[in-house]
Ligand SMILES: Nc1ncnc2c1ncn2[C@@H]1O[C@H](COP(=O)(O)OP(=O)(O)OP(=O)(O)O)[C@@H](O)[C@H]1O
């Protein structure tokens with residue numbers, strides 16, 4: 001079983017949006033997936049309870065109970081565990097990073113968000129754990145030309161020695177509306193959003209597979 005923690009100590013960066021899309025992407029590709037909701041707001045649990053079709057299993061937990069929840073998922077034969085975390089909850093996020101094979105750091109392309117990424121990067125680096133930075137809510141590229149905001153954010157991430165994954169999620173209403181009914185943008189009409197999610201899944205799946213597994217097969 002692979003475990004992926006979706007983290008950002010800064011609030012509102014898009015953790016829940018990314019975590020639910022990754023879980024749905026895996027489910028749609030036949031991967032038996034469980035989501036653990038570590039956020040007391042329980043946003044991701046609300047998303048999956050609104051889903052009419054079969055989808056990933058979703059349970060709530062807390063940092064101190066995370067390891068038992070991970071072992072329970074392993075015992076159920078799950079192939080992938082996605083952990084959605086709470087902003088600012090350093091102890092719980094640390095627990096999630098320690099138990100994960102891969103941490104996905106979600107950041108928006110603004111200077112404030114890049115500054116807010118630094119404590120999250122420090123946490124992951126102190127623990128020497130594999131991580132992938134995903135840029136979310138990026139303005140659209142126009143006629144193949146990248147937005148100046150995104151270019152500047154790329155330079156900022158290079159300066160932080162945290163180059164982003166090649167898959168960038170653009171600011172799209174479909175990411176908001178799809179999740180209202182527990183669906184992925186891949187299940188909707190917006191082909192561009194679907195391509196972004198497919199690319200994101202590929203990056204995360206490859207990076208998680210390249211990491212030494214924390215939790216061994218049961
Ligand atoms: N790529 C995107 N395009 C458009 N809207 C987005 C995108 N990503 C996230 N959002 C919106 O931004 C808001 C914050 O996203 P989300 O809840 O995923 O962030 P979060 O990091 O989980 O927040 P929190 O820290 O409160 O848990 C939500 O309203 C969500 O629908």
Ligand SMILES: [Mg+2]
Nearest residue numbers: 015016039043
């Ligand atoms: Mg959230």
